[in-house]
Amino acid sequence: MxxxxxxxxxxxxxxxxxxxxxxxxxxxxxxxxxxxxxxxxxxxxxxxxxxxxxxxxxxxxxKNELVRPPIANVDQALITVSAKKPPFNAKLLDRFLVLVEFHKIEPIILITKMDLVNKEEQETIDNYVENYRKLGYRVELLTNKGTANSHLFTELLKDKISVIAGQSGVGKSSFLNSLNPELTLETAEISSSLGRGKHTTRHVELIEILGGMVADTPGFSSLDFNQIELEQLPFCFREIKQYRSLCKFRGCMHVNEPKCAVKEALANGEIMEDRYSHYVEFYQEIKSRKPRY
Ligand SMILES: Nc1nc2c(ncn2[C@@H]2O[C@H](COP(=O)(O)OP(=O)(O)OP(=O)(O)O)[C@@H](O)[C@H]2O)c(=O)[nH]1
Ligand SMILES: [Mg+2]
Ligand SMILES: [Zn+2]
Known part of the structure; x- marks a missing residue:
C-alpha cells in the first residue's frame, strides 16, 4: 500500500x-x-x-506534534514579527520562541515590513537582531512587497516540514507568496481602526515551496504556556540554559536566589535585559496558573 x-x-x-x-x-x-x-x-x-x-x-x-495549530512532524518554525504595523513586539517574539524551543523545533526569525521603518526604528531593530543572532538564531530582515525573497531561502525549506507562525497581519501569507510568484495565498490589509490583522488564513495546510512543505497557519491561536511546567522554562531560553549550571543552587530559578550566574550575567550585560524581564514575566505567569487537578 x-x-x-x-x-x-x-x-x-x-x-x-x-x-x-x-x-x-x-x-x-x-x-x-x-x-x-x-x-x-x-x-x-x-x-x-x-x-x-x-x-x-x-x-x-x-517526531512531534503541536496542538494549536494542529500539525505533526514539524522540523522548523518561521517565527514572523513585523517591524511596524503591527509594531515590533519583542515580548511576543520571545513567547513564540519559548513555545517553539519547548517543542524542540528549530526557530528561524523573520522580521517583515522593513520597508516601513525610519532610521530610528531601524536602529532599535538592528540592536535586537544582533542580540538574537548572538543567541544562535537565524534572523532575516524582509520586505514582502515587490521583492523576491526566494534567493535567501533556497536551502532552508528543502525536504523539511516548516510552519510559519506569528500574529495576524504580520505578513506570513505575503512572505510565502514572495517566495513563489505562482502562489496566491489570500492576504488582507490590517484593520486601520484596530491596527491588527483579521485572521485571513483560517485552516492549516501544507504547501510545497522551494522543495519543502510549509504550513501557512492562522497564527498560533493559543500562545499560553499551559503545557510548560515552571522547571522547564529556563530550558526554553538559550542564554539561561547556558549559564544555569554555574548557579550556586541546583534548583535555581534565576529570580530571587543568591549567587545566581544568570543574574550575574545580566548585571555584566552578557544577557539582554529585555529577554530576562520576559523570562521573569513568563515565570510569574506559569507560577500563578491554577493547578490542573
Ligand atoms: N509594506 C509592507 N506591507 C506588507 C509586508 N508584508 C505584508 N504586508 C501587508 O500586510 C498585510 C497583512 O499581510 P498578510 O500576509 O495577510 O498577513 P498574515 O500574517 O498572513 O495574516 P493572517 O493570515 O491574518 O494571520 C497585507 O496588507 C500585506 O500586503 C511588507 O513586507 N511590507
Ligand atoms: Mg495569512
Ligand atoms: Zn540562577
Whole structure:
C-alpha cells in the first residue's frame, strides 16, 4: 500500500500527497478506537482506488506534534514579527520562541515590513537582531512587497516540514507568496481602526515551496504556556540554559536566589535585559496558573 503525507484536513477528509498526486481520503474507524487523530504533517499508509475514495489505514510514528495549530512532524518554525504595523513586539517574539524551543523545533526569525521603518526604528531593530543572532538564531530582515525573497531561502525549506507562525497581519501569507510568484495565498490589509490583522488564513495546510512543505497557519491561536511546567522554562531560553549550571543552587530559578550566574550575567550585560524581564514575566505567569487537578 502506498505511503503519503497528509497536507490538509478539512470536513472529515484527509488530503494525502503521494508521488505528486493528492488523494482525498477518509480515516478508518481504527483511529478512533486507538484514540489517534490523523494530523496535517502525518506520514501515513493509505489505500485509494481512485482520487476521491481513499482510506488512511495507518499512521507512522510522529517526531512531534503541536496542538494549536494542529500539525505533526514539524522540523522548523518561521517565527514572523513585523517591524511596524503591527509594531515590533519583542515580548511576543520571545513567547513564540519559548513555545517553539519547548517543542524542540528549530526557530528561524523573520522580521517583515522593513520597508516601513525610519532610521530610528531601524536602529532599535538592528540592536535586537544582533542580540538574537548572538543567541544562535537565524534572523532575516524582509520586505514582502515587490521583492523576491526566494534567493535567501533556497536551502532552508528543502525536504523539511516548516510552519510559519506569528500574529495576524504580520505578513506570513505575503512572505510565502514572495517566495513563489505562482502562489496566491489570500492576504488582507490590517484593520486601520484596530491596527491588527483579521485572521485571513483560517485552516492549516501544507504547501510545497522551494522543495519543502510549509504550513501557512492562522497564527498560533493559543500562545499560553499551559503545557510548560515552571522547571522547564529556563530550558526554553538559550542564554539561561547556558549559564544555569554555574548557579550556586541546583534548583535555581534565576529570580530571587543568591549567587545566581544568570543574574550575574545580566548585571555584566552578557544577557539582554529585555529577554530576562520576559523570562521573569513568563515565570510569574506559569507560577500563578491554577493547578490542573
Ligand atoms: N509594506 C509592507 N506591507 C506588507 C509586508 N508584508 C505584508 N504586508 C501587508 O500586510 C498585510 C497583512 O499581510 P498578510 O500576509 O495577510 O498577513 P498574515 O500574517 O498572513 O495574516 P493572517 O493570515 O491574518 O494571520 C497585507 O496588507 C500585506 O500586503 C511588507 O513586507 N511590507
Ligand atoms: Mg495569512
Ligand atoms: Zn540562577
Amino acid at each position: 502506498p505511503e503519503g503525507l497528509i497536507i490538509k484536513a478539512l470536513s472529515g477528509f484527509y488530503y494525502v500527497l503521494s508521488d505528486e498526486i493528492i488523494y482525498q481520503c477518509k480515516g478508518r474507524g481504527l483511529f478512533r478506537k486507538k484514540k489517534q487523530t490523523p494530523l496535517v504533517g502525518d506520514y501515513v499508509i493509505f489505500e485509494a482506488a481512485n482520487l476521491t475514495d481513499g482510506y488512511v489505514t495507518e499512521l507512522m510514528p510522529r
